[in-house]
Amino acid sequence: MSRGREGAPASWEVFVRPRRGLAHQHVGSVRADDADTALGRARDLYVRRGDPLSLWVVRSDSVHAVSPDERDPYFSTARHKPYRYPEQFAPLTQEGPDGDHDQ
Amino acid sequence: MSAGQTTAGAPPAAEDELLAHFEALVASGETVEPRDWMPDGYRRMLLRQIAQHAHSEIIGMQPEGAWLTRAPSLHRKSVLIAKVQDEAGHGLYLYSAAETLGADRADLLDALHRGQQRFAATFNHPALTWADTGAIAWLTDGAAVINQAPLCRTSYGPYARAMRRVCQEEAFHVRQGYDLMRALCEGTPEQRRMAQDAVDRWWLPAVALMFGPPDTEAGGADARTAALGAAVSRRAIAWGIKHHTNDELRQRFVDQCVPQAERLGLTLPDPAIRWNEERGHYDFTPVDWETYRDALGDDTHWARQRVAHRRAAHEDGAWVREAAAAYAAREDAGVPPAGTGAAGIAADRTEAAA
Numbered sequence: 001m002s003r004g005r006e007g008a009p010a011s012w013e014v015f016v017r018p019r020r021g022l023a024h025q026h027v028g029s030v031r032a033d034d035a036d037t038a039l040g041r042a043r044d045l046y047v048r049r050g051d052p053l054s055l056w057v058v059r060s061d062s063v064h065a066v067s068p069d070e071r072d073p074y075f076s077t078a079r080h081k082p083y084r085y086p087e088q089f090a091p092l093t094q095e096g097p098d099g100d101h102d103q
Numbered sequence: 104m105s106a107g108q109t110t111a112g113a114p115p116a117a118e119d120e121l122l123a124h125f126e127a128l129v130a131s132g133e134t135v136e137p138r139d140w141m142p143d144g145y146r147r148m149l150l151r152q153i154a155q156h157a158h159s160e161i162i163g164m165q166p167e168g169a170w171l172t173r174a175p176s177l178h179r180k181s182v183l184i185a186k187v188q189d190e191a192g193h194g195l196y197l198y199s200a201a202e203t204l205g206a207d208r209a210d211l212l213d214a215l216h217r218g219q220q221r222f223a224a225t226f227n228h229p230a231l232t233w234a235d236t237g238a239i240a241w242l243t244d245g246a247a248v249i250n251q252a253p254l255c256r257t258s259y260g261p262y263a264r265a266m267r268r269v270c271q272e273e274a275f276h277v278r279q280g281y282d283l284m285r286a287l288c289e290g291t292p293e294q295r296r297m298a299q300d301a302v303d304r305w306w307l308p309a310v311a312l313m314f315g316p317p318d319t320e321a322g323g324a325d326a327r328t329a330a331l332g333a334a335v336s337r338r339a340i341a342w343g344i345k346h347h348t349n350d351e352l353r354q355r356f357v358d359q360c361v362p363q364a365e366r367l368g369l370t371l372p373d374p375a376i377r378w379n380e381e382r383g384h385y386d387f388t389p390v391d392w393e394t395y396r397d398a399l400g401d402d403t404h405w406a407r408q409r410v411a412h413r414r415a416a417h418e419d420g421a422w423v424r425e426a427a428a429a430y431a432a433r434e435d436a437g438v439p440p441a442g443t444g445a446a447g448i449a450a451d452r453t454e455a456a457a
Contacts, residue, residue: 008209009428011202028265029199031208033431045192048185049272067138 011060012038014046017053024056032057129343134260137203145342149259150204151220152344157197158215158222162409164190166230167239175233182279183236189272196265203261216414224395225312227405234287234294234301240280242305242360246313248273249356258343281363288367295368302364303372310373311390314353328392357387 009031015024027046032038038057047055082088121140128135135141164187171187174180198208214220225243230236251273254266287298318332332349339345357376364371375388 008207009424028196028268029202030195033427034434037427037431044188045195048188048192067136 009033010038012042012057013060013063014038014042015056015058016046017055018050019053024054029060030057129258132343134263135258136260144338145344146204148339148342148344149262150201150206152339153197153201153204153262154206154211154214154220155222157194157201157211158220159226160190160197161194162215162222162413163226163243165409165412166226166228167236169230170233170236173233179283186240186276186279189276193265193269193272196268197262200259200261200265204259212417216410216417218410222409223312224406225308227403227409228304228308229405231304232297232301234284234297235305237280237283237287237298238301238305240276241284241363242280242302242309243313244273244276244280245360246309246356248277249352249359250313253346253352256346281367284367284369288369298367299369302369306372307395310353310356310387311392311395314356315349316392317350317390318348319350353390354384357385361385 010033011029011031012035013029014027016027017024030038030041030045032041035057039055042055042057122142125135125139125141125145128139135145167183167190168187171180171183174183198211201211202208211220215222230239248270251266251270255263255270257263257266284298284302287294316332317329318336320326320329336345336348340347360371361376361378373388375386377386379386
């Protein structure tokens with residue numbers, strides 16, 4: 001399991017939480033044979049500066065993904081549904097050109 | 104639209120449509136991402152550029168790395184270690200970016216070790232004195248920043264993101280290099296001479312080699328070289344990989360360095376450097392690319408030395424890679440590794456997995 005391809009250590013995606021209040025953000029990837037080594041390499045490579053709060057590594061082949069361009073209908077639930085947005089509705093007050101809806 | 108990852112077997116009509124989609128994406132300034140369809144030529148050009156760039160970063164560790172044990176103070180030593188470590192990091196960001204294009208990192212290193220892929224010939228110069236570490240950082244890293252700042256907006260997403268990280272760190276490299284030169288220039292006459300000597304040796308490699316061959320006739324190339332360079336640059340610019348010609352960036356570099364050198368009281372070793380009111384730029388001697396290429400071919404002593412050193416480091420490290428793989432294999436198999444601390448961790452893992 002530790003080897004991604006023949007002879008090459010597995011690829012791991014690296015996520016850093018740069019400071020309180022922010023989610024972990026994807027910053028890049030490293031190659032390593034096991035999780036501890038991957039964490040060590042991610043620290044050396046992606047947090048040489050700053051004061052990050054935490055670091056995640058996830059094996060690249062454990063990430064399941066879809067992309068809009070590849071599977072358009074997959075994201076169609078987000079399209080043509082203007083009624084999901086607040087500005088589609090009558091404003092609660094009269095201020096501003098569109099009214100203020102949620103202040 | 105369903106855009107597959109590969110062109111293999113795609114009927115011509117579908118490929119036209121994919122190409123149109125790709126070109127519209129690039130034209131609108133959006134980034135191309137790894138799973139998008141892309142023309143083979145685009146993928147090849149990117150791979151070539153990113154690999155050359157990655158190789159340059161890790162080979163570039165050598166001239167300065169040679170001074171780590173001889174830094175004049177603990178402060179300068181810490182700074183130089185941080186800088187050389189950054190260069191290793193830049194190489195790794197870029198190898199990761201290359202892998203998103205389907206390349207294998209081991210193959211890229213192999214191509215470097217066999218001399219099949221190039222790195223910036225700038226680093227085929229030796230760092231003869233401590234002042235060279237300052238001149239390298241100020242001039243060649245300064246040139247790199249000018250090259251790389253526009254690459255933060257290059258059309259391929261993973262490359263652009265790697266370059267943003269690189270550029271943030273390069274700013275530190277240039278500043279510490281300039282500061283090192285300033286300290287020498289404010290020192291004894293001997294230290295000032297050392298600084299001037301280093302600039303005399305590193306100016307041309309930076310101007311000539313960090314920006315690639317001339318790609319305009321204005322850049323001083325003969326018509327044939329200029330046409331050849333221009334064709335490559337035009338393609339790269341059309342695909343949004345580059346945004347400027349090599350000669351444009353070279354001019355920007357000269358314009359930036361002249362006043363910086365003046366502030367240090369150093370002379371850039373080019374008698375043709377003078378302000379051209381009409382152009383609004385500094386004039387300088389056009390790069391004699393042929394001479395440079397001959398003087399710095401793969402066959403020079405230092406070029407061979409750089410690759411041999413890199414290959415030796417790789418081969419000497421083989422046992423570490425093998426040990427890491429063996430350790431991981433044992434852990435996967437649930438065999439507790441030797442040593443109490445590690446055994447405790449492994450036992451926890453086995454329990455969690457059960």
